[in-house]
Amino acid sequence: KQEVTQIPAALSVPEGENLVLNCSFTDSAIYNLQWFRQDPGKGLTSLLLIQSSQREQTSGRLNASLDKSSGRSTLYIAASQPGDSATYLCAVTAETSYDKVIFGPGTSLSVIP
């Protein structure tokens, strides 16, 4: 059974710092991995999608990497801003069941001005 974990559970950094969020999954047979952002009480906004054949994806100050064989992904945020404060969730889709998306518990990020 696929399990997804995220470290750290919470992170507080001063504005301007670069930071890394970690995601691990137990079954490497994934179809893709997606990083989301969730503001309090709101829905999910997709940040980056990495297909299983890809190593990384970039969007602005965000860079996500994927090491499928070791079951790890990282989300790198450069030059953090207070507006980046949110919960970040990673989610994996299994190779054998595209309909099943397994979410990690999330990392709560607070960027202090």
Next chain:
Amino acid sequence: SAVISQKPSRDICQRGTSLTIQCQVDSQVTMMFWYRQQPGQSLTLIATANQGSEATYESGFVIDKFPISRPNLTFSTLTVSNMSPEDSSIYLCSVSSLRGVHGYTFGSGTRLTVV
């Protein structure tokens, strides 16, 4: 990617009543998904809704409690029935294109509080 309109955005409901949440997509999609996010928790899949067939429910969720309609390829509703305070959660609908090839898109969520 698809754009999803989810209503209501929030509601406060009395114990024992029911609430229907609507999800409208701007393009035709085969599968729509309903999730629950309890306070401080991650997302849990409630059911998958296919147009023209019964929804498929995950373990721990039943149709009598969470009836789902899917009348066409752009619309779905989730009803939370006979509510109790334990149903207080954020409910989200989601769609994918090409069976997940392009990832998943989520609605803005419905924040439900049962008193």
